[in-house]
Amino acid sequence: MKGKHKQQDEVQEFLEQQKSLVELREKVSKFLKKRIFVICGDPAARDTIKSYLEILGFSPDKIRASNTSTVVISQIKKNPENIDLIICNLKVLDGSVSTKTGLQLLHIVKNMLLTAGSEKLVPFIFVEKVFDRQIIISACKAGASQFLILPSDPVSFGQKLMEVLEKPEESLLHREVSRLLMEGNMLQEMGLFDQAIIFYNRALKMGGENAANLAEKANTLLKMNEVDQAIRIFKQITEFEANFPRAHQGMGKAYEQLGNYKEAKKNYLKVMDLEPDNVQVLYHIGALYQDEGDFEKAGFYFREGIQRNKKFVKNYLGLAKVFEAQDNPKKALEIYRKALEYNPTQNFLYLLMGDFCLKYNLDAEAEGIFGEAIALNENHTHLYNKMGIALRRQEKFDQAIENFLKAMKLKPDDANLHYNLAKAYYVKGEEQSAIEELNRAVDLDPALRLKLEKDQYFSKLIKNYSVGQLFQRT
Numbered sequence: 001m002k003g004k005h006k007q008q009d010e011v012q013e014f015l016e017q018q019k020s021l022v023e024l025r026e027k028v029s030k031f032l033k034k035r036i037f038v039i040c041g042d043p044a045a046r047d048t049i050k051s052y053l054e055i056l057g058f059s060p061d062k063i064r065a066s067n068t069s070t071v072v073i074s075q076i077k078k079n080p081e082n083i084d085l086i087i088c089n090l091k092v093l094d095g096s097v098s099t100k101t102g103l104q105l106l107h108i109v110k111n112m113l114l115t116a117g118s119e120k121l122v123p124f125i126f127v128e129k130v131f132d133r134q135i136i137i138s139a140c141k142a143g144a145s146q147f148l149i150l151p152s153d154p155v156s157f158g159q160k161l162m163e164v165l166e167k168p169e170e171s172l173l174h175r176e177v178s179r180l181l182m183e184g185n186m187l188q189e190m191g192l193f194d195q196a197i198i199f200y201n202r203a204l205k206m207g208g209e210n211a212a213n214l215a216e217k218a219n220t221l222l223k224m225n226e227v228d229q230a231i232r233i234f235k236q237i238t239e240f241e242a243n244f245p246r247a248h249q250g251m252g253k254a255y256e257q258l259g260n261y262k263e264a265k266k267n268y269l270k271v272m273d274l275e276p277d278n279v280q281v282l283y284h285i286g287a288l289y290q291d292e293g294d295f296e297k298a299g300f301y302f303r304e305g306i307q308r309n310k311k312f313v314k315n316y317l318g319l320a321k322v323f324e325a326q327d328n329p330k331k332a333l334e335i336y337r338k339a340l341e342y343n344p345t346q347n348f349l350y351l352l353m354g355d356f357c358l359k360y361n362l363d364a365e366a367e368g369i370f371g372e373a374i375a376l377n378e379n380h381t382h383l384y385n386k387m388g389i390a391l392r393r394q395e396k397f398d399q400a401i402e403n404f405l406k407a408m409k410l411k412p413d414d415a416n417l418h419y420n421l422a423k424a425y426y427v428k429g430e431e432q433s434a435i436e437e438l439n440r441a442v443d444l445d446p447a448l449r450l451k452l453e454k455d456q457y458f459s460k461l462i463k464n465y466s467v468g469q470l471f472q473r474t
Contacts, residue, residue, distance in 0.1 A: 017155055021055070024158040028056045031165045034084040037072050038065040039105070040127065041094030045150055049087055049127065052157040067094040069105045076109065080118045085164065090126035090139060090147070102126055103135070106142050114176060114206075121175065123164045143175065177203045181213060184220075193224045211237045215246040227254050245274045249281060261288050279305040279312040286318050295322045310342045313349065320356075329360045347377055354386050358393075366390040381410045385417060388424065397428035415445035423457050431461070439471055 036053060040046040050065050064071055075083055086109070088102040106124050113120055123145035131147060139147075145164045148157060184199035200217040218233035231254045237247040248270040255264035265288055271281045286301035299322045305315030316339035323332035336353040343349055350373035357366035370387040377383065384407035391400035404421040411417060422437035441448050449471070452458055461470070 017153070020155045021158070024155060024162065025057050027162055028058075028158065028165075032057055032059070032062070034058075034062065034165070035082050036063050036085045036087065037075070037083060038063060039067070039069055039072060039086065039088035039093055039102070040065075041067050041089065041092065041096070043067070045127065048150070049157070052152075052154045055154045056158050056161070068097050069093060069100055069108070072105065072109065073112070076112045076116070080113055080116055080120055080122075083120075083122050085123050085125070087125045087127060090128050090131065090135060090144075103139055103142060106139070106144065110143065110176075123167075125160060125164060177206050177213075180206070181216065184216065188216075188220050188223070193220050196220050197224075211241045211244045211247065215244070215250060218247075218250050222250065222254055222257070225257075227257050230254050243274055245271050245278070248274070249278075252281070252284060256284065256288065261292065264288060277308045279309040279315060282308070283312075283314040283318055286315065290318065290322060290325070295326060298322050306338075313339055313343055313346065317352070324356075329356070329362075332356065333362070333365070345376065347373055347380060347383070350376075351382060351386065354390070358386070358390060361393075363390050363393045367394065379410060381407045381414070381417075384410070385420060388420060392420075392424045392427065395427075397424055400424045401428070413444060415441045415448055418444065419448055419451070423455075426461060427457065434461070435465075435470060442471055 036058065038046055038049050038053075040049065046065050046067070050060075050063055053063050054060065064075075069088075072083065072086060086105070088105060090102045092099055092101055093105065102124070103126075109122055109124075113122070124139075124143070125146045125148060126139060126144055127148045127150050129150055131149065136144075136147060145167070146160050148160050180199045180203035184196045184203065187193075187196035187199065197217065197220055200213070200220065203213060204217065214233055214237050218230040218237075221227075221230040221233070231251060234247045234251040234254065237244055241247070248267045252264045252267035252271065255261070255267065265285060268281050268285045268288075271278055272285075275281070282301050282305035286298045286305065289295075289301065290298035299319060302315045302319035302322065305312060306319065309315075316335055320332040320335040320339075323329070323335065333353070333356065336349070336356060340346075340349050340353065350369055354366045354369040354373070357363070357369060367387065367390040370383055370390060373383050374380070374387065384403045388400045388403035388407065391397075391403060401421065401424045404417060404424060408414065408417050408421070418437045418441035422434045422441060425431075425437060426434035438448075438452065442452075452470075453462065
C-alpha cells in the first residue's frame, strides 16, 4: 500500500510540475526574443541550463553557451544590444581557462557598457552548487539580479528567470549616476564638501544633469561658502524648470548669506507659492523680518509656520524671540511652553526654556522645567548643572549641591561643575569646601582664576584671601 501511495504522490507531483511548466511557458513566451549567454565551466551544468531554457521555449539560436567570458566581452565590443541576460557561475567560471569569476565578469560588463556610452543594463543570474553568504552580499551590492542553486528543475529555474525578466530594471547608466550621487551625499553629510563635489560632477557629467542633482551640488557649494557659484547653478536650474522649489529655496539661503534680504525674501516667497506648507521657509522669512526689526511681520510668519506644523520647533523659538525683543518675557515663556507641549521629549527645549527663565530671574520656573527634563533623562550633565544653579539662586543650597554632585558623577573632570559647586558651598557658608572645589576647578582649567577675580559671588572671599593664597597647597 505504501508503494502505491508513493507512486500516486509522484504522479500528482509530476502533473503539478507539468501544469506549472505550461503556465511558465506562457509567461516566458513574451521574452523569447531575448539573447541569453550561459557561461559555466562545468559542461554538464552548462548543458542543463541550456536545456531548461529550451524547455521554457527559447530557441537554440537565442542561447550562447560557453566556458569562457570571451564570447560576452567580444559581443559587447561588437554590439552590446545583442546581450539581454547572462547566466554564469558566481565563483571561478572555468579554472582550466582562467581564474576569472562571475562577479569579476559582472564588473567588466558594467564598465564596458558605461565606457561605450550604453544605457543598457544586462541582468546577471548566478548559479552554484553552494553559495557563501558573504559573496552573495558582495554580488548583490555589485548588481546581481538573482541566484540559483544547482541541481534544480525547469520550473524552479523558470520562476527565477521570470523574476529577472519581469523586473523593471533601471538603466545601467542611471544606476551608476544614482551611486555617485549617493556617495556625494554621504561625503556631504560627513562635512567632506570638496570630495562630495567631485562625485556630483561625475554624476552630472554622466548624464545626471537634472534639477534635483544640480541642486545637491549647489547646496554643497553653499556649505563651502561658494555663494556666487551656488547662485549661478540655482539660476541655471530655474532656466529649464522655473517652478522647482529647491532652486528658489537654495537661492533664498544664498542671498540671505550675502545679506541681500530683498532677494532672499523674494525667492522664499516663490517657494511658498509652490509649497504653501513649507514651514522651514516660513521660519526663514520670519527670521529675516526679525533681523530687520519688523516684529509684526516676523510674528505673522512664525505663527503661520506653527499653524501648519505644530511639531516644527524653530517657528516657536522665532516667535518667543519676537516677544523677548518686545520686552515681554511672560509671553515668550508661554510660547516656549507651547513648543514643549507638542515636543515633550526634546531635551534641548527644556534647556533653552530653563536658561530663558534663569536669564529673567524666574528661578522657581527654571527649577520646575529642569525637574521635568531630568525625569525624562537622568543621565544629562547639563540638566543637573542648570538645576543646581536654579536651586542655589533660591537659596536651596543642599539641593543645589546634591544636583552638582550628580552632574559630576557623570562628568567628573568638568572644571565648570567644580566651580559651580564651589559657589554653592560658599554661599551656604562652607568656605573650606568652597576653596577645595575652586582648587580642583583651576587645576582642570587655569583660565578660571581670571573668572574668579571678577565673580561678585566670591568678592568677599577675594578680600579675605589673595588669589595666590587661595590656590596654595598645604
